[in-house]
Amino acid sequence: MIITITGKNDFLARQRLSTLTAKFIEKYGDMAVEKLEATDLEFSAIMEAVQATPFLSKKKLVVLRDLSQNKAVAEEIEQIINSISESTDVIVYDPNIDRRSNTFKVLKDQTKFEDFPEIDSRNLPKWLVSEAKNQGAELSFSDANYLVERLGPNQNLLANELDKLITYNPKIIRQNIDLLTEPTPQSRIFDLLDAAFKQNKDKALKLYDEQRAQKVEPQAILAMLAWQLRLLVIAKYMGSRSTTEVSKQTGTGEFPIRKARDLVANIDENRLKTMINDALEIDIKSKNSALDLDEALKTYIVSL
Numbered sequence: 348m349i350i351t352i353t354g355k356n357d358f359l360a361r362q363r364l365s366t367l368t369a370k371f372i373e374k375y376g377d378m379a380v381e382k383l384e385a386t387d388l389e390f391s392a393i394m395e396a397v398q399a400t401p402f403l404s405k406k407k408l409v410v411l412r413d414l415s416q417n418k419a420v421a422e423e424i425e426q427i428i429n430s431i432s433e434s435t436d437v438i439v440y441d442p443n444i445d446r447r448s449n450t451f452k453v454l455k456d457q458t459k460f461e462d463f464p465e466i467d468s469r470n471l472p473k474w475l476v477s478e479a480k481n482q483g484a485e486l487s488f489s490d491a492n493y494l495v496e497r498l499g500p501n502q503n504l505l506a507n508e509l510d511k512l513i514t515y516n517p518k519i520i521r522q523n524i525d526l527l528t529e530p531t532p533q534s535r536i537f538d539l540l541d542a543a544f545k546q547n548k549d550k551a552l553k554l555y556d557e558q559r560a561q562k563v564e565p566q567a568i569l570a571m572l573a574w575q576l577r578l579l580v581i582a583k584y585m586g587s588r589s590t591t592e593v594s595k596q597t598g599t600g601e602f603p604i605r606k607a608r609d610l611v612a613n614i615d616e617n618r619l620k621t622m623i624n625d626a627l628e629i630d631i632k633s634k635n636s637a638l639d640l641d642e643a644l645k646t647y648i649v650s651l
Contacts, residue, residue: 349428351439351454354463358503360442363461364410367438371408379404385414390423397431408436415444415451424453468500468600478509484517492602494524499531500600532563536571537603541610543651551648565640569630572644575607576623582607583619622651 350367352360372380381396393411401407415421431437439458444451454460466474472491479486486494486509498504508528512519515527530538535554542551558568582604585593590608594601611619625647632638 348436349431349439349458350437351441351458351460352463353441353444353454353461355442355465356463356502357442358506359463359466360440361503363463364438364440368408368410371406371436375401375404375406375408378402379407380410381407382410383412385411385420386416388417388420390420393420393427394430397427397435397437399435400432401434406434406436408438410438410440412440413443414439415441415448421448421450424450425457428453428457465500466502468495469594471495471500471502471505471600472602474502475505475509478506479513479519482510482513482517484513484519486519490519490521490524493521494528495600496602496606497524497528497530497534499533532558532561532567533571533574536568536575537606537610539648540572540575540651543648544610544614548649551651552645555645555648559641565644566633568644569626569633569640572626572647573630576626578603578607579611579614579619580623582611583614583616625650 352363354360368380379401383393383396385393396409414424420427439454441454442463444454472488472495475491475494476486476488479491494505494508498508509519511527512523516523535558539551539554539558542548542554555568559565578599581593581597581599585604585608590601590604593599593604597604614622629638629640629643629647633640633643
């Protein structure tokens with residue numbers, strides 16, 4: 348049996364690899380599994396691994412990680428597949444394989460190909476609720492939405508933080524989410540804008556300083572502000588369309604759209620255009636002159 352595991356969903360891909368490996372070990376023992384980082388291996392070493400007979404076991408499993416990153420070996424993928432002994436199972440674990448390459452085509456055609464794409468961000472809250480239930484915990488859909496907005500769409504990070512929350516208390520509430528998790532910079536930038544629009548400039552500047560203290564560069568903060576401004580534009584012109592419809596059309600989660608809609612409700616079109624133009628001017632000047640970007644961004648925040 349030859350299985351290829353790939354895809355950008357690192358959480359599900361690693362989970363699948365762990366499950367397959369655990370089942371094999373349960374049946375044949377630890378000594379029957381050989382794990383190889385294929386990136387720097389010689390072709391002969393890989394051939395030896397897949398051809399050699401098992402030691403003290405009826406079968407063995409060879410796990411080849413990141414095979415495609417070793418171009419010299421990847422070009423010989425067909426020979427490797429054809430050389431695998433009947434007593435050996437092989438798992439090619441290669442999340443970042445180039446889908447335009449011949450290696451990808453061969454693996455897709457000649458192995459049991461398992462692709463794990465990133466889960467749609469709109470489905471992450473539902474997944475969190477289900478995952479919590481599977482572990483005997485309780486998480487409401489609204490709090491799952493809040494957790495995604497706070498931490499972002501990285502499924503691996505969400506899974507780790509969910510485990511931490513369940514360990515603390517199986518009944519997950521928003522108070523515990525705030526207590527035990529750190530919001531992503533993007534989430535804090537939204538809070539910064541919210542404070543600025545409510546004319547609470549002290550809080551807005553404090554949130555900015557917190558990001559800088561956490562080593563978030565001003566260029567990154569400007570990029571996150573641009574992303575939030577894009578959301579505000581989407582929310583401003585969504586008209587009577589539902590957040591679900593707009594979410595599908597823009598590839599943005601429903602929760603940030605709802606937040607942006609509330610935020611932009613009291614901002615007129617001219618003011619929104621001015622905010623965007625001012626941010627654009629800062630971006631241009633930062634790239635073409637010796638602009639103090641920190642001071643420029645603080646002035647921009649106060650102006651909001």
